[in-house]
Amino acid sequence: MEYVETKFVTFCQPPNELVLKSGFKLGPITIAYETYGQLNKDKSNAILVFHALTGDAHAAGFHKDVKKPGWWDDMIGPGKAFDTNKYFIISSNVLGGCKGTTGPSSINPKTEKPYGLSFPMVTIEDMVAAQKLLVEYLGIKKLLCVAGGSMGGLQAIIWAVNYPDLMNSCILVATNTRHTAQQIALHEVARQAIMSDPDWQNGDYYGKSIPVRGLSLSRMIGHITYMSEQSMEEKFGRKLIGKEKLGYDFSHDFEVENYLKYRAGNFVQRFDANSYLYLSKTLDYFDLAADYNGDLTKAFASAKCSFLVISFTSDWLYPSYQSKQMVKALKANDLDVSDIEINSSYGHDAFLVEVEGQSKLISHYLARIEKQNTHGKR
Amino acid sequence: MEYVETKFVTFCQPPNELVLKSGFKLGPITIAYETYGQLNKDKSNAILVFHALTGDAHAAGFHKDVKKPGWWDDMIGPGKAFDTNKYFIISSNVLGGCKGTTGPSSINPKTEKPYGLSFPMVTIEDMVAAQKLLVEYLGIKKLLCVAGGSMGGLQAIIWAVNYPDLMNSCILVATNTRHTAQQIALHEVARQAIMSDPDWQNGDYYGKSIPVRGLSLSRMIGHITYMSEQSMEEKFGRKLIGKEKLGYDFSHDFEVENYLKYRAGNFVQRFDANSYLYLSKTLDYFDLAADYNGDLTKAFASAKCSFLVISFTSDWLYPSYQSKQMVKALKANDLDVSDIEINSSYGHDAFLVEVEGQSKLISHYLARIEKQNTHGKR
Numbered sequence: 041m042e043y044v045e046t047k048f049v050t051f052c053q054p055p056n057e058l059v060l061k062s063g064f065k066l067g068p069i070t071i072a073y074e075t076y077g078q079l080n081k082d083k084s085n086a087i088l089v090f091h092a093l094t095g096d097a098h099a100a101g102f103h104k105d106v107k108k109p110g111w112w113d114d115m116i117g118p119g120k121a122f123d124t125n126k127y128f129i130i131s132s133n134v135l136g137g138c139k140g141t142t143g144p145s146s147i148n149p150k151t152e153k154p155y156g157l158s159f160p161m162v163t164i165e166d167m168v169a170a171q172k173l174l175v176e177y178l179g180i181k182k183l184l185c186v187a188g189g190s191m192g193g194l195q196a197i198i199w200a201v202n203y204p205d206l207m208n209s210c211i212l213v214a215t216n217t218r219h220t221a222q223q224i225a226l227h228e229v230a231r232q233a234i235m236s237d238p239d240w241q242n243g244d245y246y247g248k249s250i251p252v253r254g255l256s257l258s259r260m261i262g263h264i265t266y267m268s269e270q271s272m273e274e275k276f277g278r279k280l281i282g283k284e285k286l287g288y289d290f291s292h293d294f295e296v297e298n299y300l301k302y303r304a305g306n307f308v309q310r311f312d313a314n315s316y317l318y319l320s321k322t323l324d325y326f327d328l329a330a331d332y333n334g335d336l337t338k339a340f341a342s343a344k345c346s347f348l349v350i351s352f353t354s355d356w357l358y359p360s361y362q363s364k365q366m367v368k369a370l371k372a373n374d375l376d377v378s379d380i381e382i383n384s385s386y387g388h389d390a391f392l393v394e395v396e397g398q399s400k401l402i403s404h405y406l407a408r409i410e411k412q413n414t415h416g417k418r
Numbered sequence: 419m420e421y422v423e424t425k426f427v428t429f430c431q432p433p434n435e436l437v438l439k440s441g442f443k444l445g446p447i448t449i450a451y452e453t454y455g456q457l458n459k460d461k462s463n464a465i466l467v468f469h470a471l472t473g474d475a476h477a478a479g480f481h482k483d484v485k486k487p488g489w490w491d492d493m494i495g496p497g498k499a500f501d502t503n504k505y506f507i508i509s510s511n512v513l514g515g516c517k518g519t520t521g522p523s524s525i526n527p528k529t530e531k532p533y534g535l536s537f538p539m540v541t542i543e544d545m546v547a548a549q550k551l552l553v554e555y556l557g558i559k560k561l562l563c564v565a566g567g568s569m570g571g572l573q574a575i576i577w578a579v580n581y582p583d584l585m586n587s588c589i590l591v592a593t594n595t596r597h598t599a600q601q602i603a604l605h606e607v608a609r610q611a612i613m614s615d616p617d618w619q620n621g622d623y624y625g626k627s628i629p630v631r632g633l634s635l636s637r638m639i640g641h642i643t644y645m646s647e648q649s650m651e652e653k654f655g656r657k658l659i660g661k662e663k664l665g666y667d668f669s670h671d672f673e674v675e676n677y678l679k680y681r682a683g684n685f686v687q688r689f690d691a692n693s694y695l696y697l698s699k700t701l702d703y704f705d706l707a708a709d710y711n712g713d714l715t716k717a718f719a720s721a722k723c724s725f726l727v728i729s730f731t732s733d734w735l736y737p738s739y740q741s742k743q744m745v746k747a748l749k750a751n752d753l754d755v756s757d758i759e760i761n762s763s764y765g766h767d768a769f770l771v772e773v774e775g776q777s778k779l780i781s782h783y784l785a786r787i788e789k790q791n792t793h794g795k796r
Contacts, residue, residue: 221674
C-alpha cells in the first residue's frame with residue numbers, strides 16, 4: 041500500500057506578506073497540502089478540492105499508521121469520482137486552520153509565540169489567495185476543476201469569480217453564497233460556548249489546558265446541524281443506552297446523547313478552538329453579493345467556467361433553495377450550469393455520505409469538461 | 419386597573435407525599451397559581467391552561483408594578499380567545515419549575531436547604547397529578563377545557579388520557595406525543611452547557627454565583643429553535659449592529675448575535691438553571707405510546723373528550739407532521755377532532771405570536787364545546 045504524506049510550502053516571507061481583505065498583512069504563510077494522481081504533461085488535468093469547516097489537507101488515501109483514510113476518500117482515488125488514474129488532485133488546509141497551514145495556533149515569528157487572538161481575521165477570499173500561490177508553485181496555469189462542499193464550496197465560488205481564467209469548471213456541493221441569520225446564530229452559540237469556557241483564556245491557552253468543554257459544546261451543536269431530523273430519528277430514535285429503562289437522573293439515557301459526547305470527545309483531540317472561532321467567523325462574513333447590493337447575477341458576472349451545483353433535500357444547514365438561487369444567477373449570466381437536488385435524508389452530511397449519486401454525476405461531468413477542454417485546444 | 423396576584427397552596431404534607439412516576443415520594447408540594455374570570459354557579463366554565471418550558475403561573479393580566487403582562491395575555495382576557503367574561507381560567511406553575519411551585523430551587527424541609535440535584539426527576543404525568551390536586555382544591559369536578567402549547571400541550575394530552583372524565587375538551591397547540599432524537603439532542607446540548615459551567619457546582623450554587631454562562635448558552639440555542647430560518651432572516655438578515663462594516667474581530671458584527679445575547683441576559687435573571695435541567699429532561703422522557711409499543715391509537719384509547727389540534731407550517735422544533743400523527747390516532751379512536759395547520763413563518767414561536775388566527779379558532783371551538791355541554795346536561 042502506498043501511503044500519502046502531507047507536504048508543506050511557505051510563501052509570503054516578509055516584506056512580501058499577503059494583504060488580507062481586512063487590510064492586515066500576513067506572512068510568512070505555510071500551506072499544508074497533499075496531491076493524489078499524476079500531473080499530465082501539459083498540466084491540464086489538475087483539480088483543486090477544498091475542505092469544509094473542520095477538514096484538512098488530508099482528503100484521500102492513508103497516512104502511515106493511521107487507520108482512517110482522508111475525509112473525501114470515498115470520492116477521490118483510482119476509478120472514483122475524482123479519478124486519480126486520470127486527474128491530479130490537490131487538497132490544502134485553509135488559512136486560519138490548524139492542520140499545518142498558518143492559523144491562530146501557529147507560531148508568530150515576530151513574537152515566537154502562538155498567534156492566538158493576534159492572528160488576523162481571514163476571509164474566503166484570503167484563503168483562496170493563499171491557494172493560488174500553491175497552484176502557481178505547482179506550475180499549473182489552468183485548473184481542470186475547482187470543487188468543494190459546504191465551506192469548500194464557498195472557496196470554489198471565489199476561485200471562479202476572482203480568477204475566472206484559471207479553471208474550466210467548478211463543482212459546488214451543499215453550499216451557498218451568503219450566510220443567513222440562522223447560520224450566523226448557530227455559529228455565534230458555538231463561539232460563545234468556546235469563549236465562555238474559563239480555559240479559553242482569551243485565546244491564550246496553548247501549552248496549558250485547552251477549552252475542552254466549550255469546544256465540545258460547539259461540536260455537539262455542529263453535529264445536530266449536520267444531520268437531519270429524519271436521519272437522527274432513523275439512526276437513534278429514542279433508543280436507550282445499555283439500560284432497560286429511563287434512569288430518572290442526569291446520566292445519559294439515550295443513544296443520541298452518547299453519540300454527541302463521543303463525537304465531541306474525538307473532535308477536541310484533533311481541532312484547535314481558536315481555529316473554530318476564526319473559521320466560523322470566516323463563514324459568517326461570507327456574502328458574495330454584498331458589494332453588488334445583493335444582486336447575485338452581478339456578483340457572478342466575472343465567472344466564465346462551467347458549473348455543476350449539487351444540493352440535498354434534507355440539508356437544513358445549507359438548504360437547497362440557496363443552491364437554486366445560485367443556479368438562477370449563474371444561468372442569468374449565460375453560463376453552462378448543471379444542477380441537481382439529490383433526494384437524501386442525511387441532511388448536510390449528505391455531501392460526505394451520498395457517495396454513489398454524487399460519484400456518477402461528478403465523473404460524468406468531469407469527463408464532459410475534459411472532452412470539451414481537449415476539443416477546445418485543437 | 420385590576421392587578422392579578424399569584425396564589426399559593428400546599429398539598430402532600432408528609433406522610434401523604436405524592437408518589438412520582440419514578441417511584442420517589444415528594445412532599446410537601448406547593449403550587450403557585452393564578453385565576454382569571456369568575457367561576458360560574460355550577461362550576462362548569464373552568465379552563466386549565468399549561469405553560470411551556472420556561473413559563474410560569476402568570477399567564478395573563480398584570481402584576482402590580484410590572485410593565486409586562488402574563489405570557490398568554492394576548493389570548494386570555496375579556497373578549498379574547500379564552501374570554502374571561504365567560505370562562506374561569508386557571509394557570510399554575512409546573513412541578514420542577516422555579517416560579518413558586520416546588521422545584522429544585524425550593525427548600526427541602528428535611529434539610530432546610532434547597533433541593534438542588536436531590537430533587538427527584540419529574541414527568542409530565544407527575545406535573546399533571548399535582549395540577550389535579552389544585553383543580554380539586556378549587557372545587558371543580560369537570561373542566562370545560564384543558565389547553566396548552568409546546569410543553570403545555572404535553573400536559574393537556576396527559577390530562578385527557580389519564581383523567582378522561584374530568585374535561586369536555588382539549589386544545590393542543592404546537593406539541594407532540596414523543597420527543598424525537600433531534601429534540602433530545604438539542605436539550606442535551608443545553609444541559610451540557612449548564613453542567614459544564616464551573617459555577618453550576620453539581621447543582622449546588624444557590625446563594626453563590628449562578629451558572630450564568632451555561633444558562634445563557636442554553637437559552638441562545640433555545641431561541642434559535644423557537645424561530646424559523648425565515649423569521650430570523652426577516653427579522654435580522656445580515657444587518658450589522660451600529661457599525662458600517664464588518665469588524666474583523668470577535669466583537670459582535672450582526673444584529674442576530676446581539677439579539678441572542680440580549681435574550682439570554684434577560685433569561686438568566688428570571689430562570690433557575692437546575693429547573694432548566696429538570697424540565698428539559700421531563701420533555702425528553704415524554705413518550706405517550708411507550709407502553710403501547712409505539713401504537714399511538716392505543717395510547718389515546720382512554721381519551722373521551724373533544725380535541726382541537728393546532729400546528730404551524732414553519733415550526734421545526736415541534737413539526738406539524740407530529741400533530742398530524744396525533745390527529746390520525748385521535749380520529750382512529752372515533753373522537754371529535756378539529757385540526758388545522760396554520761400557515762406561519764414564525765416557527766415554534768407562532769404558538770405565542772400568531773394571535774389572530776388562533777383566537778378565532780379557539781373562541782369558536784370553545785363556544786361549540788360550551789353549547790354541547792349545556793345541551794348535554796338538559
